[in-house]
Amino acid sequence: MKVTVQEEISQIKMEKPHVVILGAGASYAAFPNGDKYGKKLPLMNNFIQVLELEKLLAEALTEFKTNNFEEIYDQLHKNSRYGTVRAELEKLIYAYFRDMDIPDQPTIYDHLLLSLRGKDVVATFNWDPFLIQAYRRNGSRISLPRLIFLHGNVMVGSCEKCKVTGVNGSVCSRCSTPLQPTKLLYPIGEKNYHLDGFISGQWKELQCFLKKAFMITVFGYGAPVSDVSAVELMKEAWGDVGERQMEQTEIIDIRDEDDLQKTWDKFIHTHHYEVHSNFYNSWIANHPRRTGEAYINQYWEAQFIDNNPLPKDLSFPRLWEWLTPLKEVEDKAALQNV
Numbered sequence: 156m157k158v159t160v161q162e163e164i165s166q167i168k169m170e171k172p173h174v175v176i177l178g179a180g181a182s183y184a185a186f187p188n189g190d191k192y193g194k195k196l197p198l199m200n201n202f203i204q205v206l207e208l209e210k211l212l213a214e215a216l217t218e219f220k221t222n223n224f225e226e227i228y229d230q231l232h233k234n235s236r237y238g239t240v241r242a243e244l245e246k247l248i249y250a251y252f253r254d255m256d257i258p259d260q261p262t263i264y265d266h267l268l269l270s271l272r273g274k275d276v277v278a279t280f281n282w283d284p285f286l287i288q289a290y291r292r293n294g295s296r297i298s299l300p301r302l303i304f305l306h307g308n309v310m311v312g313s314c315e316k317c318k319v320t321g322v323n324g325s326v327c328s329r330c331s332t333p334l335q336p337t338k339l340l341y342p343i344g345e346k347n348y349h350l351d352g353f354i355s356g357q358w359k360e361l362q363c364f365l366k367k368a369f370m371i372t373v374f375g376y377g378a379p380v381s382d383v384s385a386v387e388l389m390k391e392a393w394g395d396v397g398e399r400q401m402e403q404t405e406i407i408d409i410r411d412e413d414d415l416q417k418t419w420d421k422f423i424h425t426h427h428y429e430v431h432s433n434f435y436n437s438w439i440a441n442h443p444r445r446t447g448e449a450y451i452n453q454y455w456e457a458q459f460i461d462n463n464p465l466p467k468d469l470s471f472p473r474l475w476e477w478l479t480p481l482k483e484v485e486d487k488a489a490l491q492n493v
């Protein structure tokens with residue numbers, strides 16, 4: 156009636172994906188001191204100060220009487236008089252995020268990626284390059300989840316013709332032409348996810364994975380008012396809350412539970428959700444690379460399970476070493492499936 160840590164490590168039972176959705180709050184939690192050189196990540200309410208956009212936006216700030224980046228951008232977008240300002244603004248924003256570097260020591264993003272498997276998915280709304288930088292330094296060690304970029308990303312390029320996606324600056328793996336940088340989707344009231352080929356492809360992929368998911372973790376995504384269409388698209392794929400009784404939703408967020416429940420009640424079936432204010436208390440960090448197996452053990456087979464918390468303070472070599480027993484089981488299972 157009890158599953159030990161050793162038994163959890165030795166199991167490969169879940170084939171369905173664990174889908175993780177990252178919002179601005181996730182990058183903020185993972186990089187509270189900014190990048191390797193202390194360059195800060197902005198939030199919507201300090202975006203203009205952090206990126207030093209006051210001069211460029213002086214006229215707009217006076218006219219629109221708000222300091223919130225989302226509102227200002229929406230106004231610039233509606234007002235053709237500001238076309239040049241908007242183009243200049245987008246260039247500055249792109250360059251700001253493109254030039255960020257992930258800190259040397261393991262971060263929450265490294266821990267998140269290393270705690271999931273190749274069948275799983277991390278979909279991010281964030282433009283910053285940290286998720287890909289974390290992916291690149293761990294990807295040769297162990298299989299990592301698939302990445303999806305819902306609002307474009309400064310480190311992602313794509314070949315529209317071949318539908319190939321890769322790291323910005325490299326070439327298409329099929330036709331060898333340079334990948335084109337992806338557009339960043341900006342915060343405007345009406346989001347047109349279908350207008351950009353790359354972004355619409357990413358959303359279709361997310362919807363596919365959501366339909367099959369056994370668990371969804373929403374990390375630091377506030378579902379802002381400007382993202383109504385994002386929430387609708389996710390809801391459509393996740394389906395009717397009443398029909399998905401067994402699936403679990405997990406929320407990692409620092410907001411209080413009432414506030415979160417109001418935001419997410421369309422997704423959450425009565426008892427099947429948990430809220431954590433910290434990534435390291437989450438299901439993912441407590442059942443690294445076995446989130447689905449732990450789920451089956453606890454929810455389908457009604458067994459008691461132990462946590463196998465990912466050690467958060469190890470250096471990279473020690474961390475990869477710690478993951479080796481998990482990897483060996485996965486490699487063996489993969490060979491048997493060939």
Ligand SMILES: [Zn+2]
Pocket residue numbers: 314316317318319327328329330331332
């Ligand atoms: Zn191509």
